[in-house]
Amino acid sequence: MSGKLYVISGPSGCGKSTVIHAVMARYPNLQFSVSATTRPIRPGETDGKDYFFVTREQFDAMLEKDELLEHAEYVGNCYGTPEAPLQSALDRGIDVLLDIEPQGALQVRKKRPDATLLFLAPPSMEVLRERLEGRGDTSPELIEKRLKQAHWELQQAAHYDHIIINDNVQSAAEQILAILTDRT
Numbered sequence: 001m002s003g004k005l006y007v008i009s010g011p012s013g014c015g016k017s018t019v020i021h022a023v024m025a026r027y028p029n030l031q032f033s034v035s036a037t038t039r040p041i042r043p044g045e046t047d048g049k050d051y052f053f054v055t056r057e058q059f060d061a062m063l064e065k066d067e068l069l070e071h072a073e074y075v076g077n078c079y080g081t082p083e084a085p086l087q088s089a090l091d092r093g094i095d096v097l098l099d100i101e102p103q104g105a106l107q108v109r110k111k112r113p114d115a116t117l118l119f120l121a122p123p124s125m126e127v128l129r130e131r132l133e134g135r136g137d138t139s140p141e142l143i144e145k146r147l148k149q150a151h152w153e154l155q156q157a158a159h160y161d162h163i164i165i166n167d168n169v170q171s172a173a174e175q176i177l178a179i180l181t182d183r184t
Helices: 016-026 056-064 083-091 102-111 125-135 140-159 169-181
Strands: 005-009 030-032 035-037 051-053 068-074 077-082 095-099 116-121 162-165
Touching (some): 005 016, 005 102, 005 169, 016 030, 016 095, 035 056, 056 068, 056 077, 068 102, 077 083, 077 102, 083 095, 102 116, 116 140, 116 169, 162 169
Parallel strands (some): 005 095, 030 095, 035 051, 116 162
């Protein structure tokens, strides 16, 4: 039996990474799809685990060779999902989770209509601002850009199969696990 493809999106700072880690810890048949990006590596991130950190030239070469399931530019950086490792996991019956922004998610919807799209939203824009400021690694100018982008992203949630409000990590993870284990 082939694995299932899941896409999770949400504004920067909504807690996607934290919720994904909670889900991954409890769902052994789920593989996280590692995206390629041109953005700088953050403290605590590992190349090949969190992202494949590549140059703009390397990213453009992947596009030219049609190696990406989806791709997008977000606040000046490029992101994309290498298709080969994803398809290999699905063929082996492993479910795959992509953490991508709405622009890429809608590309996946067109290419892979069988994918299940999950949107993780913050409880409010105020909470989102607090989370972004609390990171301590983001300039005030970039926070404002991300909040502006978040308004657009929240409007895209209507195109998703499920919307989960992340007001509590464990509750959000439970809701996602319920979706992942529902094979009907």
